[in-house]
Amino acid sequence: MMQYHGIYAELIEQYITFKRSLGYALENIYTFSMFDRFTVENNVSEIGLTREITDKWSEKRPNESDVTRYRRVNDIANFSKFMNHIGYTSYIPMQMKTYHSTFTPHIFSREELNGFFNACDCLEITGYSNVMYILPAAFRMIYGCGLRANEVLSLKCKDVNLEGKYIIIRNPKNGRDRMLPLSNSLTNVCIRYRDCRLKVHDLEDYFFTKKDGTRCSTDTLYRWFRKILWKASIPHSGRGIGPRVHDLRHSFSVHSLEAMSKAGLDLYYSLPILSKYLGHQSLEATDKYVRLTSEMYPELIIGVNNICAYVFPEVKLP
Numbered sequence: 001m002m003q004y005h006g007i008y009a010e011l012i013e014q015y016i017t018f019k020r021s022l023g024y025a026l027e028n029i030y031t032f033s034m035f036d037r038f039t040v041e042n043n044v045s046e047i048g049l050t051r052e053i054t055d056k057w058s059e060k061r062p063n064e065s066d067v068t069r070y071r072r073v074n075d076i077a078n079f080s081k082f083m084n085h086i087g088y089t090s091y092i093p094m095q096m097k098t099y100h101s102t103f104t105p106h107i108f109s110r111e112e113l114n115g116f117f118n119a120c121d122c123l124e125i126t127g128y129s130n131v132m133y134i135l136p137a138a139f140r141m142i143y144g145c146g147l148r149a150n151e152v153l154s155l156k157c158k159d160v161n162l163e164g165k166y167i168i169i170r171n172p173k174n175g176r177d178r179m180l181p182l183s184n185s186l187t188n189v190c191i192r193y194r195d196c197r198l199k200v201h202d203l204e205d206y207f208f209t210k211k212d213g214t215r216c217s218t219d220t221l222y223r224w225f226r227k228i229l230w231k232a233s234i235p236h237s238g239r240g241i242g243p244r245v246h247d248l249r250h251s252f253s254v255h256s257l258e259a260m261s262k263a264g265l266d267l268y269y270s271l272p273i274l275s276k277y278l279g280h281q282s283l284e285a286t287d288k289y290v291r292l293t294s295e296m297y298p299e300l301i302i303g304v305n306n307i308c309a310y311v312f313p314e315v316k317l318p
Contacts, residue, residue: 002029006039007047015082031075047088049080054093105250106243112234113143113251119232123224134208134216135224137193139248141167144186146252146278148172149218149245158203162191169279176279221245253278253289 004012012032038057058073073093083090108116120136141152151169159168165182172178182190198207208216225245229236236243253274260270274289 002033004033004036006036007044008039009036011047011083011088012036012079014086015079018082031072032079034072035076035079047090048083049076049090049093051091054080054091058093106247107254108143108243108247108251112232115232116228116234119228123228123231131220131224133193133197135221135228137189138208138216138221139225139228139245140186140189142245143248143252144183145180146249146256147180148249149221153206153208153216153218153221155207156203157198157201157205157207160190160194160207162187162194172279178277178279180277249278250289257289 012035016029016032035057039053042053042056044053054076057076058069060069077093080090080092084092117136117140120139123132123135138152141147142149145167147169151172154170155167159170161167162182165184165187167180167182169178169180194207197209198205205213206215210216222245226236229243234243256274256277257270260273
């Protein structure tokens with residue numbers, strides 16, 4: 001559990017508890033640890049944020065990406081609103097409405113994916129036998145279904161129907177539940193995992209669990225991801241640069257658009273299909289994949305406006 005030491009320590013804990021009670025996952029709370037250190041370093045001794053301190057907090061930091069600053073400022077703006085609500089007069093910094101991210105995700109090539117999953121299947125992990133079974137299924141599900149890491153690890157046994165070959169994503173980031181198909185190859189990997197690790201389970205149990213039956217953590221997934229990259233000889237350029245676990249979802253999106261375009265569907269007619277599949281709230285969030293696909297596969301930009309696309313193309317797993 002994260003420890004806070006500044007004057008806002010108790011209020012930060014109250015705020016996190018309050019947000020989670022409303023149904024927000026609020027898993028990434030590192031911003032509040034940073035803010036806690038910030039208040040200590042700046043000798044903040046009174047409850048109630050001032051404009052001076054929030055302006056200083058909102059300043060762009062060296063080498064900070066736009067998206068990181070956006071989240072950092074907005075998190076504290078919402079925290080300040082909470083303090084006002086419970087009776088502490090606090091200045092609310094202007095929330096940033098948008099940001100222009102310059103980050104370019106790593107799109108895995110087919111060869112890299114084959115190498116990654118082969119390395120994942122061949123892991124020999126002394127003392128972590130459950131991880132050996134979890135990783136091949138969890139990483140394939142992220143890529144094969146285009147999921148966020150947290151969506152995969154939040155799956156419960158009742159959400160994974162291996163007989164019907166589909167999963168249900170409940171209470172996702174944007175609040176839109178969705179049902180997604182599983183390919184035959186992904187279904188077989190999940191069956192092997194279930195038969196080895198989940199011989200006795202309750203429908204309310206998490207599908208991917210630690211030895212003690214609790215939910216597998218994203219930290220575990222991220223940690224082993226780096227090790228698998230190394231084993232597969234895929235270079236990692238450092239924190240914040242990648243490749244990242246989330247790049248498997250980006251790769252799914254680009255490869256899906258590639259498959260639809262090769263099937264004769266114009267990229268921009270493919271966009272609403274992919275947007276719904278990924279659980280995006282708007283087409284704008286999905287549009288970046290059209291740019292990435294056109295840059296990687298310029299030969300796919302064709303003048304075909306065939307709107308008939310009722311079957312989402314299967315992305316083949318290595």
